[in-house]
Amino acid sequence: MTDRIAIHTAGLTKHYGDFPALVDLNLDVEKGEIFGFLGPNGAGKTTMIRTILDEIRPTKGIATLLGMDSHQQSVEIRDHIGYVPGDLAMYPNLTGRDTITYFANLRGGVDWAFVESLADRLDADLSKKVGDLSSGNRQKVGLIQAFMNKPDLLIMDEPSSGLDPLVQREFQKMMHEVAADGRTVFLSSHTLSEVQRAADRVGIIRHGKLIAVEGVADLRSKAIRTVNLYFDEPVVASVFEPLPGVRSVEVENHHVMLSFDGQMETLLKVAAERYSLLDISTHEADLEEIFLTYYEEVSA
């Protein structure tokens, strides 16, 4: 069992004084998967990452990475991981190449041909000083240093911030290659579309508590759909709000947009009885909507 688990936490809790930043977090991330860790700002994502990386110590609970204790064997663990911190900061007076060299020296065993290939793929300029780079280009240097040792576990906190769409696409490919290689990616983000594209499973955290862990496909199969109804006259939201399965209603003159997981027949019946229905469109809800739905449920 443990051979298959890349990250395991049991009752992981972190308090800052009286403030519970992380509460009783139980999570297993399997090897070879891309795991998305979702939550709004301040939910506890970064605290969780900093705890499992032994930057900060848990108030209680344990974490193991690749079968090793996150505190007792932290140095051995770091031999096998790559890390991109959120709000990445590096040494502004070093060039990108110097920065990579520095971390490669500390780590040892880095293949420079691979570093060059990563730089090519991300279109990174390693000759400029980090302080002279734009945030996106600085992020590329951060990604290279995380990928360069072909880690067994990649832990990344908001890794695609500042990257342009082309580079983001390449970065997605790189993550999938890692997973295809049997290695693991732990991707923390509040950019849901990024996680939606990359992740196999998603954990949702709020106020330090893990409120759900689901496969991306399972989440989608919860059948929350976005339904757009168009009428020949202005409509009011109160007609649709009481219907079973309606999670949210937005009305704009002749147009109603519903977040809906109930019986379509009931909805259409009410719509047709009250108004003259001109058009209808429906599509699968994206993670953004599912995410918001979860939060509404938990906060309700």
Place this chain on the structure above:
Amino acid sequence: MLATVFTKTFNDRWRGMAIAVGSLIVGLLLAMWVYSGFEASMFNDLPEVFRSLMNIPENADAAAMSVSVFYGFYGALTLAGMAIAMGAASIAGEERAGTFGLLLGNPKSRTHVLVAKAASMVALSALAIVVLWGAAYIVAAVLGVDLGGLNVVAYAVHLFLNTLFYGMLALALSAWTGSRSLAIGVPTGLMIVGFIGVGIFPLIEGWENVGKVLPWHYLDGSHPMTNGVSIGHLLVLLGASILLGATALLGINRRDLRSQAVGTTLLDRLRESPMTRKIVDRLAGSMRVSHIWIKTVSEHQGLLIVTAYVMFLIMGVMMGPLYALMDTALFQYADQLPEELWAFVGSAGSGMSTPEGFYEVETFGMTLPAAVMVVAIVIGSRGLAGEEANRTMGLLLANPIKRRTVVLEKTYAMIALAFMVGIATWTGVWIGSMLGGLGLNPANIAAASLLGTMVGLVFGSLALLLSAVAGRTRVAVFGTIGIALAMFLINSISILNDAVESIASFTPFDYYLSNEPLTNGMAWDNLAILTVSFVVLVTAAVFSFDRRDLRQSN
């Protein structure tokens, strides 16, 4: 307090200034308490020229000496230093932090921002000096001391304009270049050269007027504490400050703003040159990042160059020939001064009539430990807390290295830089001694240099420990400086007071010049005590850093 640029700048800086002013007042209180037990007549037999040089008023109460020493010496240097820090931070500091562009995103002109920051510096300096002025009278009244003929108000006015001048110089350099290190380095260098120059040049026949080109001359050249204000000297300082303020306005409105905190080091410049690129590329590139300690040393090359330059050339090489030129007859009087007075400037009191005594007062007494301390405290505080504040510690520790490795590598960097300053001092003094024909023993110079270096390292390791415990740069810097000043004061007045003497052995300064190493060579027991203290503090830092949560930012 955050309503305007003026009030925010004031708010950012008042705590540091309050700590500095508070330390000066506590020092004044202690000094006045100790000096109040002295016979008033002890200075009366000194020749006029020497009383004038030492800023001793006629028929001075010995207690009044404490005001002269504390405000004229520590106060002037501290306030000018604070003003330099404010002036440098005002523009270059905001650029370095990346906040200047944000500030100008609001409907405020560059002129508005600069004037607001300058006004804040002026207001804070003025407030500090008013507090110091009032404290002198309050402390004197509490201790029942008569300040006699001391004109504290006149000195306060000179002190204010002197402070203003250095602040404005830093502001002008900051506004023109955007380089914080340049804006700190140049005025600080000028201040040190001025401070030393106005003390030494009058002692050299034919050079008496050379000191007048130095701005520091206009602080105390007219002896305002005894003679009242000198309108001419005040106008020089005021005129220069206004000119520098206008220069700053011109500079900030003419140049492109810096977008990031990227400094250009000497190695960077050499790296850009085709002639030196190949070798320097290796030195500045792969070698620079081969180990944490080498990278740390490289990051502080500017600080090292300035400090080593001052200690080698100015405090080392130049002092020998200067001593040879001086009227040593003056030193006969100096030697008559009680050792208690020398104690206040960090000398063991071996007198200045010998080259060893002269170098001990000028180069080794306070200067070498202070120079090493600057370097060591910077490394000690920035090494851990600085990396946390810059958010690079997490990335560094994501590599397979132990936390203790980081602490130890930072310690190696501190040792390397401190020893470079020590070696620069040793070679400079040796060369100075040879040029002046003074005949100092190189082994004894090495002994004094090593002991001074170790004193600086002990305080550097204290900064490292505070940095490891608190993770805050400010705590490490101000905590260490505060403790160092307190210990220096305790050590200085220990020979004056039995109660203090018993605790002086807990200060590193007690193990520095007490054995007069320039004359008697190395005191191995002193070296051992300083080394053990250093090792103990570093060990404590290792354990402290291993046990706490990393901070995300300061």
